[in-house]
Amino acid sequence: MKILIVGAIAGGSTVAAQIRRAVPDSEIILFGRDPVLGYGTCGMPYVIGGLIEDKWQLVGSSPEKFSEQRDITVKLGHDVLAINREQKTVEVRNMETDHVFTESYDKLILSPGGIARIPDLKGLGDLPLFTLKSFGDMEEIIDYIEREKPKSCAVIGGGFIGIELIENFIHRGLQTALIDRNERVMTLMDPEISQVLGKEMQDNKVDFYFEDAIERIEGKRLIMKNGMNFDVDFIASSIGIDLDTQLAIEADLHIGPTKGIVVNSYMQTNDPDIYAIGDAAECKDWFTGKPKNVKLAWPAHRQSFIVARHLAGNPIEMNGLLGTTITKLFALTAAMTGHSAKSLTDEGIEFGTAVYEGRTNAGYYPDHGSILLRVHYDEQSRLILGAQAVGDKGVDKRIDVIATAIMGKMTVDDLAALELGYSPPYSSPKDPVNMIGYKAR
Ligand SMILES: Cc1cc2nc3c(=O)[nH]c(=O)nc-3n(C[C@H](O)[C@H](O)[C@H](O)COP(=O)(O)OP(=O)(O)OC[C@H]3O[C@@H](n4cnc5c(N)ncnc54)[C@H](O)[C@@H]3O)c2cc1C
Known part of the structure; x- marks a missing residue:
């Protein structure tokens, strides 16, 4: 059985390794746009803060070692452009050479994750704006901080990634402001929990701009909608992630109300030879059975196991998701x-x-x-x-x-x-x- 995998980070690299164990005689090819294989995305804020000193500690294996140890062909720097479901092929572009080629499959697994949303900021000009989604994003932030030695920044968005960034920027000695259109941090949680987190931020000298947004930027000065203004050396945005489902949409795979790729309890899409896992897959809520999209590492890993078992002819079903999650703030x-x-x-x-x-x-x-x-x-x-x-x-x-x-x-x-x-x-x-x-x- 020839298996192609799109995306080579959390879901992609895990499902490749799981399939190698479950279906020993399969041929597996792993495609990923990122130049780095299967790194610990969740550790990136702590590399920025300096708690994890060596960024390469996030990377489990080099492509060569991964490939050799598991007999998996790893093609990083490769963008999968299109799926031809009738012919069961994909079109792939080598991002370095621009060479486009066709690869056939018996089974195709999509783990494309998402893309960081970029805020539309009037007057941004030369003020650096960062997001944190990939290893490359993390390297850019660290390089900038080490090169330019900024003193202050603003983080837009007080969700999980936002608050982890804030802690780590403060850790690096940056005066940090949080800008959020909501009235509190971590709106996924109850207000009573947010209140305690807000107090912790205050105690650690984070400036707040709640129920507010940047109206425009003049040089380094952020002019806020509520009338305040202040200077920053850079902005880090963490306002959410859009699922990277373009490839699936163009292949006529069903997209659900959460904008995720619809799958059954074995992670098969409406094409039984194509599976979707990770952030981009639409799952079910544990309680209501309604569509639910959870962008966390646990589902990506569990779904990898479910796919491998299904391919091995020994299936188990994916349960609905609780969305169990945890984060640290100071x-x-x-x-x-x-x-x-x-x-x-x-x-x-x-x-x-x-x-x-x-x-x-x-x-x-x-x-x-x-x-x-x-x-x-x-x-x-x-x-x-x-x-x-x-x-x-x-x-x-x-x-x-x-x-x-x-x-x-x-x-x-x-x-x-x-x-x-x-x-x-x-x-x-x-x-x-x-x-x-x-x-x-
Ligand atoms: C800063 C940060 C901190 C996080 N912290 C936590 C945490 O503490 N706990 C937790 O549970 N989760 C955390 N997460 C979320 C977790 O990292 C994701 O849920 C997980 O990585 C999702 O895995 P995935 O395989 O679906 O997507 P990803 O890991 O994002 O991998 C998708 C890959 O597919 C590639 N790709 C997409 N389309 C194509 C294509 N057409 N061709 C080739 N390649 C393609 C992308 O470029 C990307 O490299 C964090 C995320 C971030 C950004």
């Missing part, structure tokens, strides 16, 4: 799984919320932490619908335990009965997760 961690209060309200789902605010572990233990944990649940069935937490310790484990509880179809009351590990450095005899169960009663 001394805090924020994480969520399942629905927020807003997404439940938008869906018209009635819910109750149990809240625990207190210590993560024994108060007499030096260096004890605090946590705000919010759990939404269905008041009739008592099933857990979502959870969010922010704090300085143990946020990851609480949200992961609750994500597991959701997938195990446990009720909020069951959380009280979970027998969790306790020792003063880590927890209390009644863990915050247990406390949620007691509180919900």
Whole structure:
């Protein structure tokens, strides 16, 4: 079986390796526009901040080694231009030589990810504007900072990537302002969580421009819609990602309401010989079964496994997604799984919320932490619908335990009965997760 893969980062390189294990006698060719193979995109903000000193640590393997160890043909710097579904071929351009050639397939896997949205800024002129989507973007930001030694910047967009950039710019000693058209950071999460994150930013000297936008730029001066103005040396934009589905659209593959490529539970598109995975695939919500697009690394990796098993004739199905996610902001961690209060309200789902605010572990233990944990649940069935937490310790484990509880179809009351590990450095005899169960009663 000859398998072509489009995209060679999270989903693409993972699915190639998975297929090699699951279908040992297949021929696999991996195409990617990026000159770097399968790097840890999620680590890029920390390379910019200097916490990870060597950018090459993000890269798992060189194309040569990957290719040799797994018997996979790796063609980086190659742009797949078109799919001919009738002939089962793709047209590919070597980006260095401009040579265009045709490659046939038995199965085609698309993992094209997305493209960073660029804001339209009046008067931008020579003021540098960066986005952070690829290894090359990261290198550009680092090169610029090292070469020009800027003192200040503005980050547009206070979502996950925005707040990670802010922390890392501050870490590099830059005076950093956040500009967001919303009234708070991290609007995916409940306002109570955003409030704690906002305070953390304030304590770390981030300037805020909420419910605001750049009206125009004059030289280095940002003139804001709300009347304020200030100077910056550069702008970093993190206002979202548009899915890179042009190739799929031109091949008449179905696109869903989330603008992702529609797939079944084995990640097959409406053409059974073409699969789509990663950011560009449209999945289902765990609770409602409605279309959901989750742009995170876990789905890309899980979907790679699902595709490999399907190709091997040993299929398992992809579950709906909870969208479990976590991020760090200075001394805090924020994480969520399942629905927020807003997404439940938008869906018209009635819910109750149990809240625990207190210590993560024994108060007499030096260096004890605090946590705000919010759990939404269905008041009739008592099933857990979502959870969010922010704090300085143990946020990851609480949200992961609750994500597991959701997938195990446990009720909020069951959380009280979970027998969790306790020792003063880590927890209390009644863990915050247990406390949620007691509180919900
Ligand atoms: C700064 C940053 C931080 C992140 N942090 C986290 C995190 O902490 N946790 C988390 O879960 N997720 C995080 N993510 C998201 C995560 O990186 C993505 O969900 C994941 O990379 C998606 O994998 P993918 O294979 O779908 O797309 P990508 O990894 O984006 O790979 C797609 C590749 O396909 C190439 N391509 C597209 N079209 C073609 C074509 N026609 N021909 C050839 N090549 C093509 C693209 O150029 C790209 O190289 C982060 C993302 C960014 C940008």
